[in-house]
Amino acid sequence: MAKQILVTGGLGFIGSHTVVELQNAGFDVVVIDDLSNTTLKVLDQIAEITGKKPSFEQIDLRIKQDVKNFFDKYQVDGIIHFAAFKAVGESMHKPLDYYENNLGALVYLLQEMRDRKLDNFIFSSSCTVYGQADELPITEKAPVKKAESVYGNTKQIGEEIIQDASKAHGINAIALRYFNPVGAHPSTKIGELPLGVPQNLIPFITQTAAGIREELSVFGDDYPTPDGTAVRDYIHVVDLAKAHIAALNRLIEKKNKESYEFFNVGTGKGSSVLEVINAFETANDVKLKYKIVDRRAGDITAAYADTTIANKELAWKTELGLQEALKSAWEWQLKQK
Structure with missing residues (x-):
């Protein structure tokens, strides 16, 4: 019998792509999403790609009783937890909203796992836990520094909560520390489509190219990098x-070496904002209108991954490059009406 996996935030950008891969791998999926940054249409698009519509519950994970009610209804074999607010800039202006949403929901999920003796928890973490790392590329041995943003702090605290819960209650957990996810599914049926003004670079690029945004703002050109703009590791979603x-x-097959593990998930290559803009223009034969503006609070200079441990322990590595990601992102944008 197929194992059933709960995916919170499963209609979001990374969540929806993960639901597709889970279903393609033979898992049954139940999605929780509050639809605060996505639409129900994504459920149908997942079904079009995979031939199967996942189960769906619209739940705000900040409401503890609703979380409990969900687990009364569903028996799950694992949880992949994406649901969170995720904009670095916005988090600096709305810190209490970010702490309530990103940490409260996590605690309620883990409490249900503890009370029901459930196992196998995967946490959507972030390279922001490293702050501005002393050495590049960033390995898992890099110290977790004081966060540069409230968003980054919620990921740091989130990992600490999971580690403590894992130790006390025997929950096996893995935190995946993503670098910068970009691109869209090759079917162009799902991709990154934030509601309102995009907070991330790639959807702002595609919306500017499509004429939805007047111009792209490049936050700072005075960083100590080759072209002065911030450097990130862009991984195809x-x-x-x-x-x-x-x-x-790894968790289901009990191949984990500790009850709590964490891995860097990136490409191992850093690209500056201007390099990404140039790569987008080249890949898609489109010119972008952009201007340099002041740096944004909470942003660091550079971050890109050393993925050696993830490659070895997870038997996983990236297969798609930046050009492919930017091409798919643009094809996805062109399909939006």
């Missing part, structure tokens, strides 16, 4: 989704 399947299988 399909590669990232597959890392979750590898992590889930």
Whole structure:
């Protein structure tokens, strides 16, 4: 009998791609989403890609009783937890909203796992836990520094909560520390479509190219990098989704070496904002209108991954490059009406 996996935030950008990969791998999926940054249409698009519609519950995970009611209704064999607010800039202006949403929901899920003796928890973490790392590329041995943003702090505290719960209650858990997910599914049926003004670079690029946004703001050109703009590790969302399947299988097959583990998930290559803009223009034969503006609070200079441990322990590695990601992102944008 197929194992049933709960995916919170499963209609979001990374969540929806992971649901597709889970279903393709033979898992049954139940999605929780509050639809605060996505639409129900994504459920149908997942079904079009995989031939199967996942079960769905619209739940705000901040409401403890609703979380309890869900677990009264469903028996799950594992949880992949994406549901969170995720904009670095916004988190600096709405810290209490971020702490309530990103940490409260996590605690309620873990309490239900403890009370019902459930296992196998995968946490959507972030390279922001490293802050501005002393050495690049960033390995898992890099110290977790004081967060540069409230969002980053919720990921740090989230990992600490999981580690403590794992130790006390025997919950096996893996935190995947993503770098910067980009791109869209090759079917162009799902992709990154934030509601309102995009907070991430790639959807702002595609919306600017499509004429939805007047111009792209590049936050700072005075960083100590080759062209002065911030450097990040951009990973294709399909590669990232597959890392979750590898992590889930590791837990289900009891191949984890500790009750709590964490892995860097990136490409190992850093690209500056201007390099991404140039790569987008080249890949899609489109010109972008952009301007340099002041740095944004909470942003660091550079971050890119050393993925050696994830490659070895998860038997996973990226297969798609930046050009492919930017091409798929643009094809996805062109299909939006």
